[in-house]
Amino acid sequence: xxxxxxxxxxxxxxxxxxxxxxxxxxxxxxxxxxxxxxxxxxxxxxxxxxxxxxxxxxxxxxxxxxxxxxxxxxxxxxxxxxxxxxxxxxxxxxxxxxxxxxxxxxxxxxxxxxxxxxxxxxxxxxxxxxxxxxxxxxxxxxxxxxxxxxxxxxxxxxxxxxxxxxxxxxxxxxxxxxxxxxxxxxxxxxxxxxxxxxxxxxxxxxxxxxxxxxxxxxxxxxxxxxxxxxxxxxxxxxxxxxxxxxxxxxxxxxxxxxxxxxxxxxxxxxxxxxxxxxxxxxxxxxxxxxxxxxxxxxxxxxxxxxxxxxxxxxxxxxxxxxxxxxxxxxxxxxxxxxxxxxxxxxxxxxxxxxxxxxxxxxxxxxxxxxxxxxxxxxxxxxxxxxxxxxxxxxxxxxxxxxxxxxxxxxxxxxxxxxxxxxxxxxxxxxxxxxxxxxxxxxxxxxxxxxxxxxxxxxxxxxxxxxxxxxxxxxxxxxxxxxxxxxxxxxxxxxxxxxxxxxxxxxxxxxxxxxxxxxxxxxxxxxxxxxxxxxxxxxxxxxxxxxxxxxxxxxxxxxxxxxxxxxxxxxxxxxxxxxxxxxxxxxxxxxxxxxxxxxxxxxxxxxxxxxxxxxxxxxxxxxxxxxxxxxxxxxxxxxxxxxxxxxxxxxxxxxxxxxxxxxxxxxxxxxxxxxxxxxxxxxxxxxxxxxxxxxxxxxxxxxxxxxxxxxxxxxxxxxxxxxxxxxxxxxxxxxxxxxxxxxxxxxxxxxxxxxxxxxxxxxxxxxxxxxxxxxxxxxxxxxxxxxxxxxxxxxxxxxxxxxxxxxxxxxxxxxxxxxxxxxxxxxxxxxxxxxxxxxxxxxxxxxxx
Numbered sequence: 001x002x003x004x005x006x007x008x009x010x011x012x013x014x015x016x017x018x019x020x021x022x023x024x025x026x027x028x029x030x031x032x033x034x035x036x037x038x039x040x041x042x043x044x045x046x047x048x049x050x051x052x053x054x055x056x057x058x059x060x061x062x063x064x065x066x067x068x069x070x071x072x073x074x075x076x077x078x079x080x081x082x083x084x085x086x087x088x089x090x091x092x093x094x095x096x097x098x099x100x101x102x103x104x105x106x107x108x109x110x111x112x113x114x115x116x117x118x119x120x121x122x123x124x125x126x127x128x129x130x131x132x133x134x135x136x137x138x139x140x141x142x143x144x145x146x147x148x149x150x151x152x153x154x155x156x157x158x159x160x161x162x163x164x165x166x167x168x169x170x171x172x173x174x175x176x177x178x179x180x181x182x183x184x185x186x187x188x189x190x191x192x193x194x195x196x197x198x199x200x201x202x203x204x205x206x207x208x209x210x211x212x213x214x215x216x217x218x219x220x221x222x223x224x225x226x227x228x229x230x231x232x233x234x235x236x237x238x239x240x241x242x243x244x245x246x247x248x249x250x251x252x253x254x255x256x257x258x259x260x261x262x263x264x265x266x267x268x269x270x271x272x273x274x275x276x277x278x279x280x281x282x283x284x285x286x287x288x289x290x291x292x293x294x295x296x297x298x299x300x301x302x303x304x305x306x307x308x309x310x311x312x313x314x315x316x317x318x319x320x321x322x323x324x325x326x327x328x329x330x331x332x333x334x335x336x337x338x339x340x341x342x343x344x345x346x347x348x349x350x351x352x353x354x355x356x357x358x359x360x361x362x363x364x365x366x367x368x369x370x371x372x373x374x375x376x377x378x379x380x381x382x383x384x385x386x387x388x389x390x391x392x393x394x395x396x397x398x399x400x401x402x403x404x405x406x407x408x409x410x411x412x413x414x415x416x417x418x419x420x421x422x423x424x425x426x427x428x429x430x431x432x433x434x435x436x437x438x439x440x441x442x443x444x445x446x447x448x449x450x451x452x453x454x455x456x457x458x459x460x461x462x463x464x465x466x467x468x469x470x471x472x473x474x475x476x477x478x479x480x481x482x483x484x485x486x487x488x489x490x491x492x493x494x495x496x497x498x499x500x501x502x503x504x505x506x507x508x509x510x511x512x513x514x515x516x517x518x519x520x521x522x523x524x525x526x527x528x529x530x531x532x533x534x535x536x537x538x539x540x541x542x543x544x545x546x547x548x549x550x551x552x553x554x555x556x557x558x559x560x561x562x563x564x565x566x567x568x569x570x571x572x573x574x575x576x577x578x579x580x581x582x583x584x585x586x587x588x589x590x591x592x593x594x595x596x597x598x599x600x601x602x603x604x605x606x607x608x609x610x611x612x613x614x615x616x617x618x619x620x621x622x623x624x625x626x627x628x629x630x631x632x633x634x635x636x637x638x639x640x641x642x643x644x645x646x647x648x649x650x651x652x653x654x655x656x657x658x659x660x661x662x663x664x665x666x667x668x669x670x671x672x673x674x675x676x677x678x679x680x681x682x683x684x685x686x687x688x689x690x691x692x693x694x695x696x697x698x699x700x701x702x703x704x705x706x707x708x709x710x711x712x713x714x715x716x717x718x719x720x721x722x723x724x725x726x727x728x729x730x731x732x733x734x735x736x737x738x739x740x741x742x743x744x745x746x747x748x749x750x751x752x753x754x755x756x757x758x759x760x761x762x763x764x765x766x767x768x769x770x771x772x773x774x775x776x777x778x779x780x781x782x783x784x785x786x787x788x789x790x791x792x793x794x795x796x797x798x799x800x801x802x803x804x805x806x807x808x809x810x811x812x813x814x815x816x817x818x819x820x821x822x823x824x825x826x827x828x829x830x831x832x833x834x835x836x837x838x839x840x841x842x843x844x845x846x847x848x
Contacts, residue, residue, distance in 0.1 A: 031130035038095040040064060040088075044131045045071060050264070051079075051135040055093060061188040063087035066095055066105050066114070068135055068155065070264050073280055076287060079135055079162040079266060080155050081190045086113035101127035101141050101152050118153040127152065134166035160190070163197075163267035168253035171243065173201045179210060184271040195273040199254065203376040204404045205243070209275060209293075215301040216273055217294040218415065220369055224403045224812075225703050229369045230293065231422030242783075243812065298417040302372075305340025309365070310417035321416070322363055323430030340412075345431035349393040361432045362386070362398075367423035370399055371413040377406040386427070397428045403703060513577045514589035514600075521545065521591045521598055525555055534607070544603060552603035553588060557596060569597045569673075576672050579645055583637030585660055585670040604668065606661035613656060613726050619758065624765035626665055627723050627758075631773065632798055633667040634659060638716055639791040641669075642709045648678040650707055654715035655696045656722055676707070695730030695739065700785055710785040716794070717780025724773055726758035741781050741811050748774055749810070772797070778808040 030047050032038055043054030052071040055064050056078065065087055070077035083105050092108030103116040118139060126142040137155040142148075156167045161183050163169070170178055177200045183193035196210045204221035206229065220229015222243060227233060244253040258265040264280035277291035294300050297317055298310035304318035305327075311317055318332070320341035326332030327339040347360050380388055385406035389395035397409040401424055413428065524545030525532050534542045540557045547553060558569060569590075576587040591598040609630065612618045622630075634654075641649040651669065658671040698714035700706045718729050721740050732740040747755050753774045754767060776797050782788050787809060789797075797805060 030132075031128050032097055033128040034097050034099060034101070034126060036097065040091045040093045044129075046131045046133050046135070048133040050133065051131055053131045053137055055088075055091075055095075058188045058190060063089060064091060064093055065190060066093075067190075068131070068137060070280070073264060077264075078190070079160075079164055080137070081160045082116075082155075083114040084160065084191050088113065097127055097129050097139070101139055103129055103139065103153075116153045135164050136166065161269045161271075163256070165256050165258050165261075165265055168244065168255050169199055171199050171201045171205045171252040171254060172250060174250065176201065177208070181269045183269045183273065186271050193271050195269055195271075197269045197275060203374040203407055205252075205254070207275070209269065209273060211273055215372075215415075217275070217299055217301055218372060219293070221374065221401075221404060221407075223401060223703065224699065228401065228404075228424060230291075231419045233291070302415045303417070304337045306412040306414055307341035307343075308337055308416065309368075312418075313420065321365065321413070321428055323428070323434040343430070345434050347393075347429065347431055360390070360429050361435045362390075362427040363430050363435060365416070365418075365426040365428060367419045367421070368426050369415065369417045369419065370401075370407065370424055370426055371397065371409050372415045373411060374407040374409055376404070377408060380406040382406075389427075389429070395429065397426055399424055399426045403699075513573060513587060516589045516591045516598075516600060518591050518593040518598075520547075521555060521600070524548075524553065528557075545600075552605075554601040554603045556599045556601065558598070569599075573599070578647070579641070579649075579672075581637055581640045581645075582666065583633045583668055584640065585668045601670070604660040605663050606665060608657050609659040609661060609667065609723070610656035612661070613723055613758075614728060616760075619726055619760045622665075622761070624761050624770070627761070628769065628773070630659075630661075630665065630667045631720055631723055632795075634669065634716065634719065635791060635795050635798055637667070637669045638712055639795050641675075642712070642791050648709075650676045650678060650709060651712050651715075652676060652701075652707060653693070653696075654712055654719060655693050656719060659719070693730075695728070698785065699783055706785075708785060709790065710788045713780050713788045713791060713794070714785075716791070717777045717788075720773060720777040720780065721756075724758065724770065724777075725756050726760065744774060745778060745810055748778055772805070775805050775808075778811075779805065781811050782809050783811055784809070 030044055032044065038044070038054065040055040043052050045052050049071060051068055053068050054066070056067055056069065057064055058078070065084070066082040067078050068080040070079065082103075086105070088105075088107045090108045093113075094106050096104055096106070098104055101118050104112055105114040106112055116139065127139060129137065129139050131137050135155075138151055139153040140149045141152045143150045156164075159167065159181055161181050163181065169180055172178075177198060179196040179198040181197040183195040183197075184190045185193040194212055195216070198208060198210075200206050200208050200218070204223065206221050206227060207219040208215055209217040218229060219227035221227065222241070224243070225240070227241075240259075241254060241256050244255055247253075256267070258279075262282055266278055268276050268278065270276060275291070275293045276289055278287040278289050280287050296312055297303065298312050302308075304310045304320075307321050307324045309319050309321045311319070316335060318335075318337045320326060320332075323344055324341040325344050327342050328336075331337075331339055332341075349360055377385065377388060382400040385398050385400045385408070388406065389398035389408055392408075392410075394410045395408050396411065397413055399407045401407060416426070522528065524547055525543040528541070528543055532544045534544050534554065536542075543555045543557070545553045545555045573587065573590055576585065585604075586602045587599065588602060589600040591600070606612070612622055638651070638654070641651060649672075651672065652674045653671055654669070658669065660668045660670050662668065694702065696715045696718050698707075698711040701711045701714075718741065721727075721744050722729060725740065725744070727740050729740040732743065744756055747753055753771045756774060757765065757770060776789075776794060779787075779789050780794065
């Protein structure tokens with residue numbers, strides 16, 4: 001009898017232990033292990049409490065499904081569904097993790113309705129399913145060979161209608177379009193609906209919504225920060241979409257990082273075919289929609305047919321592109337635009353003896369969503385893009401987009417629409433006669449215009465003779481008055497500078513800046529003779545001068561067509577005059593003559609840094625000790641601008657040609673014409689006027705106009721690489737690497753950093769110090785501004801043997817050699833190419 005009782009007690013005790021384990025799992029665990037059963041009514045909760053996994057019923061439905069949802073959010077919170085096609089009609093369903101590591105769903109009669117069907121072939125002896133903090137349900141197996149856990153299956157690889165942060169979307173041109181997400185059939189039915197969303201990888205990747213097999217909407221191509229077909233999409237480079245690196249199979253992946261991880265966030269393809277981006281703010285009671293596509297009539301795919309042109313601000317919204325006419329005029333007039341448009345005049349596309357097509361031209365369309373089905377010619381710059389399309393009879397249109405490159409279209413143009421703001425320029429091939437007909441003027445009109453011009457010229461000459469002498473006298477007086485007014489005064493504590501304000505500029509403890517008579521300046525340079533010319537920059541020439549007391553000076557003349565107006569002129573005077581640091585250039589005075597503006601600086605006998613590091617002869621003078629001293633000096637000067645000056649200043653144009661070298665080779669940062677002052681606790685700003693030089697500009701500034709201290713840090717990182725390697729970033733090309741940053745990353749990542757050292761540098765350099773500099777540079781040129789260090793951190797790392805540096809992320813957004821500055825001067829006495837020969841100039845303006 002005793003044996004009977006004991007034999008029955010053991011299985012009962014095991015059953016009790018299992019029941020207790022299940023109770024713990026259903027209330028406090030994020031995982032289940034092999035053999036356990038999860039019944040309807042029991043759930044897993046992610047470790048951070050954000051996501052929940054279990055059984056649910058959609059609204060207005062009694063059917064039961066297994067899925068994942070946002071915990072504690074009752075409104076539209078389902079993000080993944082397992083048994084979409086096999087619902088359970090009762091509340092008796094269960095889920096278990098089988099012996100082979102598959103999740104399986106059973107109904108109340110133990111009939112299997114769904115299985116995860118894990119694909120891995122690695123033999124595992126133990127499995128568990130875990131609900132991760134990002135909402136990814138993952139099956140892990142213990143690998144008997146390696147002795148570690150491996151991922152056997154995950155829900156992120158099998159999404160339903162929702163894209164969550166952390167999920168990776170495959171991008172591979174060889175595979176083609178991938179329809180990843182499938183909508184619900186209705187609000188109460190999660191079975192696959194008629195809409196899908198995925199990625200078209202051609203040219204530059206874009207998101208597409210399909211209705212069945214037909215396109216419904218597309219995002220436009222990815223430029224590295226935004227999708228160019230969504231002009232309202234704002235790019236902040238420290239969060240948002242990112243195209244990840246290529247893996248061993250040649251795949252790339254889209255991922256998304258939200259601005260605030262504490263808020264619930266999702267992209268969802270709704271049952272009726274709309275992509276919505278939604279945020280549930282902590283403490284809120286509803287989802288806030290931040291993006292809704294397609295949101296306008298013109299957003300619907302190819303609304304106006306091929307070669308049609310959609311505009312929301314006109315009625316009707318559809319018209320044909322100039323040079324085209326409706327295929328069926330009556331249908332088009334009645335609002336049936338599906339037939340699209342055809343050419344008014346067929347293309348001749350005939351080549352003459354010089355291989356130039358002389359019968360076709362290009363019509364420019366501004367601010368448009370570029371057509372679908374583009375091709376990409378990566379090797380061509382903007383001018384080459386036009387020529388390549390012109391020489392190819394099958395090329396119907398082209399566009400050059402910064403950070404994407406030369407895009408061409410060889411077939412009909414689909415889905416072209418006009419944006420009130422933003423968009424890109426599209427050049428459509430049409431017959432030359434259509435271009436001429438549109439812009440031609442009659443002989444009578446030309447004659448009338450000529451007569452008016454003659455009359456106006458005669459009146460102008462008469463006015464000049466009458467008022468000329470008085471005008472000259474007034475201008476001379478105005479020149480003197482302006483010179484006296486533009487001075488810097490000590491107005492007590494605080495910096496009350498308004499660089500966009502009045503002619504008078506005020507800042508704390510700024511020394512007076514001398515106003516030099518124009519004739520005195522002319523005399524000091526021997527009437528601006530060529531023998532005293534130091535260089536020619538983007539904003540005018542620079543001359544060497546000698547004042548009557550023997551002091552040598554550098555005279556920068558801002559040309560009338562330079563683009564630097566009175567505001568920039570005042571800005572540069574104010575900024576440099578108030579800055580007192582051994583690594584910043586010193587301003588001595590200024591002069592004005594008519595529309596000419598002149599700045600006087602201390603003379604730098606060794607000119608600029610680029611005339612040394614890029615000169616195969618002069619670079620030998622820069623041993624490692626000198627280079628490292630230059631690096632430290634630039635870093636300290638930049639730190640002063642960002643942190644130690646009375647007014648916090650962002651330079652915005654830091655580059656090798658703007659680093660001057662005195663006779664002891666001490667670096668001095670120059671050229672503050674485009675610098676900006678930050679007040680109070682301001683961290684960043686944006687501008688529509690993007691200035692700088694490609695190769696040095698940070699991604700968020702070059703493409704979106706956002707700048708901050710970290711923008712200067714990026715430029716410093718590029719400059720650091722150039723100093724230690726002797727190569728220009730923008731013009732560097734080695735094998736598959738189109739710039740120095742890409743090349744440096746590969747060598748650093750592979751532990752071959754030492755190969756970056758300039759061959760002209762002495763062999764006796766400290767390898768540890770050199771490697772540390774490359775590591776710092778890699779941290780400075782990271783894509784995301786938030787991950788870049790501050791200049792105070794950089795200076796600390798340079799000047800002390802601080803603890804191990806953090807690992808940088810791979811930079812992916814860099815600029816090819818086709819996008820470098822167009823202002824290149826040959827000077828420095830021996831024909832050495834320099835960016836701006838005396839380096840007292842301001843860089844050319846480059847738009848977004």
